[in-house]
Amino acid sequence: MELTSYGAAGVVTGSKHLLTSKGLNFLVDSGLFQGEGVEKKNEDVLPFKAHEIKAIFLTHAHLDHCGYLPVLVKSGFHGKIYCTKATRSLAEIILLDSAKIQEYEAKESQTKKHLLYEEEDVLRTLDFFDTCDFDKTYHCEHLTFSFHTAGHVLGAAFLRVELEGKSLTFSGDIGQPYDMLMPSPAPLIQTDYLVLESTYGDRIHSKENTINHIASELKEVIANGGTLLVPVFALARLQLFLAYLHEVFTIYPELKIAAFVDSPMGSAMTKVYKDFHYLLRPTEKEFLTYLESAKILEFSKETEKMHKMTGPKIIIASSGMISGGRIMNHVERLGKYESTTILLTGYQGKGTIGRELLEGAREIRINGHRQKIRAKVSMLESLSAHADKEQLLDWVQTASKNPHKIFLVHGEPESLGPFKEFLSSNLESIVEINAEGKSQSL
Structure with missing residues (x-):
């Protein structure tokens, strides 16, 4: 039996x-590389034959975990894609959006060189999904598997x-x-x-x-008559920020x-969060109350009307890394003012x-041109969807016995080395950092 990482090895x-x-x-997982310097890897020749993959297990719906699925289907994959029900619903939204963005960019550049897949490829991919319940054992060939709550985002699971x-x-x-929330x-x-x-x-x-x-x-924003501009990830960070904003408004009316x-x-x-409210920590009533803290804009004319408003306001938009989405336009429009605060989440x-x-x-370079940023930039560190090193150690130690061997993935080089040393000094496990393409015998 061998394990080989073809992504998230030395990168996130x-x-x-x-x-x-x-x-x-x-x-296990089939995500896109994201970020400058690694996105081109999405166009590399497949390191394995897609039609020879018996099944895919998807831990959650983030693009860096599910975004490559349509490429595999285009390349001949025809097995099952196992995941939780909420992950299936969220992955559909994320994959269709990914295809839409790629089609738009291809049209703008008048070339399909970087077009990994289109909407019809996503729709074909969705036909291969097979949803599973949490904490239930399933079988695929000689393998048994189960999904268990990972927190992180709605539907996210660790796979055994x-x-x-x-x-x-x-x-x-x-x-x-x-x-x-989770x-x-x-x-x-x-x-x-x-x-x-x-x-x-x-x-x-x-x-x-x-x-x-x-x-x-x-x-500070109110005193300056400015705007609190909040880039969020549409999945999880948006819903969590609204929950905290509700609490702020309640405590400080x-x-x-x-x-x-x-x-x-x-x-x-x-809307998917509403459908799967029973997977959340708060009650359905509490969650719906949290959502009342901000008005969700549905039409572009509402956005223009919002910008014409005088006085302080809060604008929450994706993407969370300011790498696309409507937040780009808001940063371009408001980032040049000292009265603006950009709150990263x-x-x-x-x-x-x-x-x-x-x-x-x-x-910064944004929407095709250079722009000065005079806005204050702040970081809300406590809103992270990922456990830190101590929380990860605590989670590993919830097992009755330390794993024989731990393979570290999904991290940048500057975090992998220290994390290996930290785990090695606290666990009776062999800890290794996975290298891309290097097979590990189990």
């Missing part, structure tokens, strides 16, 4: 982990597989244990091998009071100002505008 994006057993191939008398667990992305990750079931994400393997999340931080930024969500994808994602990948701003850039 592009998750693809191939498991080979008894002549059969199984793939058993084959050839051994157990192997893929963490997917593990969420924080005290997320306001339940804590389920305890890790004792496993021989663990493929573990390392996004924040080099740090401990800030213990800041999220409500107080948002309130502080709002006080004097800070309640007009708030708007300008994100078609965010609106669609929120999650991980900012290398090569994104969000990372540039976080690192202090005062001039």
Whole structure:
């Protein structure tokens, strides 16, 4: 039995982990590489034959985990794609949006060189999905598998597989244990091998009071008569930010100002959250109340009307890394004013505008031109959807016994090394950093 990572090895994006057993191939996640310097890898020749993959197991719906699925279907994959029900619903939205963006960019550049797939490819891909319940055992050939709550985002799961008398667990992305919306990750079931994400393997999340931080930024914006501009990920960060904004408005009613969500994808994602409210930590009534903290804009004329409003306001839009979506237009329009505050709410990948701003850039390239940034830039660190290094260690230690071996993936080089040392000093496990394309015998 062999494990080979063809993505998220030495980088955070592009998750693809191939498991080979008894002549059969199984793939865990199939994501796109994202960010400057790695996106071109999406156009590389497949390192394996798509038609020889028996099944794909999808841990959650983020593009860096599911965005490559239509490429595999175009290349001949015809097996089943297993995931949870909520992940299936969210993946449909994300994949269709990905195809739409690619088609638009291809039209603008008048070339299809970088067009990985189109809408019809996504629709074909959706036919191969087969949904599963949490904590239930399923069978595929000689392999048994089960999905368990990972927190992180709606529907996210860690995957446990058993084959050839051994157990192997893929963490997917593990969420924080005290997320306001998502339940804590389920305890890790004792496993021989663990493929573990390392996004924040080099740090401990800030213990800041999220409500107080948002309130502080709002006080400043109100005093300046400006705009609080909040880039969010349409999946999970938008819904969580609205929950915190509701709490801020409840505790500090004097800070309640007009708030708007300008994100078609965010609106669609929120509808899925409503459908699967029973997977969330708050009650359905509580969740619906959180959503009342901002008006969701449905039409472009509403956006223009919002911009014509005088006085302070909050604009919430995706994408969270300012790498696309309507947030680009808002940053272009409002980032040049000192009265604007850009409040980042999650991980900012290398090569994104969000990372540039976080690192202090005062001039960026956006929508095809250079622009000065005079806005204040702040980071809401407590809103991360990923567990930090101590929380990941705590999760691993929920198992009755340490894994024999841990393979680190889904992390940048500067986090992987320190995280390996940290785990090695606290666990009785062999810890290795997976290299792209290098097979590991299990």
